[in-house]
Amino acid sequence: METIKRVMLLILFVLFSAACVSAATVTVCSSGCNFTAIQAAIDAASPGDTVSASAGTYFESQVTIGKQLTLIGAGMPTIDGGTALLSTDGLVRITAAADVTFSGFTIKHAGGSATTDNGDNLINVGIYASSSNPAAAYLISGNKIYGTNNPSDEQDYGFYANGGLGKIIFTNNTVLETSGNQVLIERYPGETEISANKLNAGCYGIDPIFYMTYGSTDISSLQEISGNEIDMGTGSGSDPATGISFMSSYSGSGPIGDGKYSNILIQDNIITGLSPRGEE
Numbered sequence: 001m002e003t004i005k006r007v008m009l010l011i012l013f014v015l016f017s018a019a020c021v022s023a024a025t026v027t028v029c030s031s032g033c034n035f036t037a038i039q040a041a042i043d044a045a046s047p048g049d050t051v052s053a054s055a056g057t058y059f060e061s062q063v064t065i066g067k068q069l070t071l072i073g074a075g076m077p078t079i080d081g082g083t084a085l086l087s088t089d090g091l092v093r094i095t096a097a098a099d100v101t102f103s104g105f106t107i108k109h110a111g112g113s114a115t116t117d118n119g120d121n122l123i124n125v126g127i128y129a130s131s132s133n134p135a136a137a138y139l140i141s142g143n144k145i146y147g148t149n150n151p152s153d154e155q156d157y158g159f160y161a162n163g164g165l166g167k168i169i170f171t172n173n174t175v176l177e178t179s180g181n182q183v184l185i186e187r188y189p190g191e192t193e194i195s196a197n198k199l200n201a202g203c204y205g206i207d208p209i210f211y212m213t214y215g216s217t218d219i220s221s222l223q224e225i226s227g228n229e230i231d232m233g234t235g236s237g238s239d240p241a242t243g244i245s246f247m248s249s250y251s252g253s254g255p256i257g258d259g260k261y262s263n264i265l266i267q268d269n270i271i272t273g274l275s276p277r278g279e280e
Helices: 002-022 038-044
Strands: 025-028 050-053 057-059 063-065 069-073 078-080 092-094 100-103 106-108 123-129 137-141 144-146 156-162 167-171 174-176 183-186 192-195 198-200 209-212 223-226 229-231 244-247 264-267 270-272
Touching: 025 038, 038 050, 038 063, 038 069, 092 100, 123 137, 123 144, 183 192
Parallel strands: 025 050, 050 069, 057 078, 063 092, 069 100, 078 106, 092 123, 100 137, 106 144, 123 156, 137 167, 144 174, 156 183, 167 192, 174 198, 183 209, 192 223, 198 229, 209 244, 223 264, 229 270
Antiparallel strands: none
16 A cells, blocks of 8 residues: 555656646747747747746737747837738737736737728737637736727727637736727627726727627626726717727627627726716
8 A cells, every 4th residue: 555655646746747847938038038039939839838028129910829828028028010911810819729828018010900891991909819718718917008099090909809718817908099999809708807907998089898799699608897997088089989888789781690798797997088979
């Protein structure tokens, strides 16, 4: 019996040691690190690793995260997309079927995606997130996301999630200068938490947080919006805008199916700068 116990302890020790060895930190900086580009570091990292980027500006048209990783910005490094034309949405695009943490970055000059809703306006997205795995969780925190600062650029979004199943926590971020919604959650059955962010109506003046479902997609997972600071006093547009909006059975150019939300929690948000053109 004593021998069996020792063998089991040895096996547990080996497994624990292997787990500790497998997780590594890959560094990114202008010189003297593992890599000088964030995407190159992501590509080289193994699932479960941490990618740590030092302060500075990284000119990368798109950063894609398709595996379990922790990405940490030290000193708020900037990812500058240079407004390059993209084939998919998102200057930072997270689609991993496993947990991802993305924290401490500045996002600027997201390129437009060639996939457009109306054929003439490109879709600019700072951070896009959608996982096909309901067990996956994305933590997106402590980032600063800038839009195009162009009031006529109606499809310019800070954070966009579409159709995913994994849990999203979007917290303690700041979004500025978008013309479209700063947070857009579209037909997303997974659980979401939008909390403790600093948002405003953007450079045009539109709903900072906008949820919509349609196409017979009923959403019963918790959709939580809490503790955000929302300034509705920005923007030049005259259309009515609200601080937080949910729209079900959406029918833009025509009826496209039913759909509803049944589990919404909105609490402790502070909304200021309301005017006749918009109220909660």
